[in-house]
Amino acid sequence: MKGKTVVAFASKSGVTEEAATLIAKTLRDNGIETELVNLRKDKKFIASAYDNVVVGGAVRCGKIYGEVENFFKRNNLSKKKAGLFIVSGGGGDPKEHDSALEKYNGSITRQFSDVNFVSNAAFGGMMKIFGKTVFDNRDPEKVRKWAEELSIKLKK
Numbered sequence: 001m002k003g004k005t006v007v008a009f010a011s012k013s014g015v016t017e018e019a020a021t022l023i024a025k026t027l028r029d030n031g032i033e034t035e036l037v038n039l040r041k042d043k044k045f046i047a048s049a050y051d052n053v054v055v056g057g058a059v060r061c062g063k064i065y066g067e068v069e070n071f072f073k074r075n076n077l078s079k080k081k082a083g084l085f086i087v088s089g090g091g092g093d094p095k096e097h098d099s100a101l102e103k104y105n106g107s108i109t110r111q112f113s114d115v116n117f118v119s120n121a122a123f124g125g126m127m128k129i130f131g132k133t134v135f136d137n138r139d140p141e142k143v144r145k146w147a148e149e150l151s152i153k154l155k156k
């Protein structure tokens with residue numbers, strides 16, 4: 001089926017997984033056949049069966065989870081459309097959003113400049129230490145809206 005899409009994500013404490021699940025649901029609601037793949041479980045996932053890939057991961061200690069970079073290294077995406085979303089504390093802070101997008105998303109889009117990235121987003125996250133919330137700047141409505149716009153681009 002044309003337009004078949006995979007949302008592949010790497011998440012350690014669940015926030016990126018939550019966003020990926022919402023993105024997959026929104027794409028399905030817009031008529032796109034979509035599957036969800038956990039890159040920390042399916043470490044060698046190959047996306048050849050899909051027309052589009054949407055890839056997400058989070059940031060810890062200034063670095064995007066390695067599964068994201070490895071996904072792009074492993075897969076030939078030359079005929080596919082790609083979406084990228086990165087979750088971080090900075091991504092959900094209005095003062096830091098743009099630099100997070102430039103630094104983290106940019107590190108992937110610059111490294112894999114041959115990939116056709118049709119959409120690219122930085123989202124907020126949540127951090128807990130010893131059960132106490134240090135910050136929570138998640139914004140599911142922003143994630144849903146991004147996925148709505150993405151679905152239009154993937155169908156074109």
Ligand SMILES: Cc1cc2nc3c(=O)[nH]c(=O)nc-3n(C[C@H](O)[C@H](O)[C@H](O)COP(=O)(O)O)c2cc1C
Pocket residue numbers: 010011012013014015016017057058059060061062063087088089090091124125126127128
């Ligand atoms: C140990 C640790 C280090 C982190 N380092 C950063 C960081 O350098 N920059 C940032 O913006 N957010 C940082 N964060 C926030 C994470 O990006 C945020 O917790 C995110 O929601 C994690 O996503 P996940 O739940 O999908 O693993 C850090 C969080 C943890 C727990």
